Amino acid sequence: MEIVIVPDAAAGGELIAAAIADLLTRKPDALLGVATGSTPLPIYQALAARARDTALDVTRARICQLDEYVGLPQGHPESYRSVVLREVVEPLGLTESSFMGPDGSAEDIAAACLAYDRALAEAGGVDLQLLGIGTDGHIGFNEPCSSLASRTRIKTLTQQTRVDNARFFNNLDEVPHHVITQGIGTILDARHLVLLATGEAKADAVAATVEGPLSALVPASALQLHPHATVVVDEAAASGL
Numbered sequence: 001m002e003i004v005i006v007p008d009a010a011a012g013g014e015l016i017a018a019a020i021a022d023l024l025t026r027k028p029d030a031l032l033g034v035a036t037g038s039t040p041l042p043i044y045q046a047l048a049a050r051a052r053d054t055a056l057d058v059t060r061a062r063i064c065q066l067d068e069y070v071g072l073p074q075g076h077p078e079s080y081r082s083v084v085l086r087e088v089v090e091p092l093g094l095t096e097s098s099f100m101g102p103d104g105s106a107e108d109i110a111a112a113c114l115a116y117d118r119a120l121a122e123a124g125g126v127d128l129q130l131l132g133i134g135t136d137g138h139i140g141f142n143e144p145c146s147s148l149a150s151r152t153r154i155k156t157l158t159q160q161t162r163v164d165n166a167r168f169f170n171n172l173d174e175v176p177h178h179v180i181t182q183g184i185g186t187i188l189d190a191r192h193l194v195l196l197a198t199g200e201a202k203a204d205a206v207a208a209t210v211e212g213p214l215s216a217l218v219p220a221s222a223l224q225l226h227p228h229a230t231v232v233v234d235e236a237a238a239s240g241l
C-alpha cells in the first residue's frame, strides 16, 4: 500500500486527477469507478478543469458507481445515480450512455446486485476505483463486519452512517436504511484502488486502515490485500499515523 500525505484536500484532488488523466491518456476508454460523499469533490473538480483547459480527452471515459441507496424514487436528487451524474458525468461533458450503476429502485434487489456485478466484469473490470472512507472505516457501503470476500449486495446502514449522511437530506428519517454496495471482493477486483481521506474526523479510520490488522471490523483494511492500492491523506487525516 502506498501512502501519500498532501497538505490539504485540494492538493489531494489535484494529485488524483493527475493519476486519472495519466490513465485516460494510456487507456482513453478506461472504466473509472467513482465514490460519492464530500471527500472526492476536489478530484472531480480538478479532473473537469483538466478536461476543459488541457488537451486531455475524456470523451471515451466510462464511469461506474460504487454504491446506491435502495428505495429512493427514480430521479431523487440524492440518489447516488443523480449525484454521480451531477458531480462527475455532466461536468466531464459525458452522457448517461458512458455511465453504469446498480438499480436501487429495482423490484428484485438481489437480481439487480448480481446483474451489476456481472455488468462490471463484462465491461472489462474497473481500471481505477476511487474510494472515500466512513468514520467507522467503511468503503462503499460495506459497514464493519462485511465479509472481505463479499460481492455486490444489499446492506443495512449503521445508525452512525445514516447520521453522517443525514446532511444530504432534510432530516434523518429521510435517509434510507438499505443500500446496494459493491462488495469488498468486488472492489478488490479493480486494477488500482485510490482512497482519499481528508479532515481530522477520518484520522482514526485511516490509522486503523493503514496500520491496524486486516479486519472485517475495518472494511478499508482490505486495501492491505490489494497489489496496487494508494491512500492519499491530508495532514489532518494523517494525524493518527
Ligand code: GLP
Pocket (backbone or CB within 6 Å): 035, 036, 037, 038, 039, 040, 066, 067, 131, 132, 133, 134, 135, 138, 139, 140, 141, 161, 165
Ligand atoms: C458514504 C459513501 C462512501 C463515502 C462515505 C464518506 O457512506 N457510501 O463511499 O466514502 O460516505 O463520505 P464523505 O466523503 O462525505 O465523508
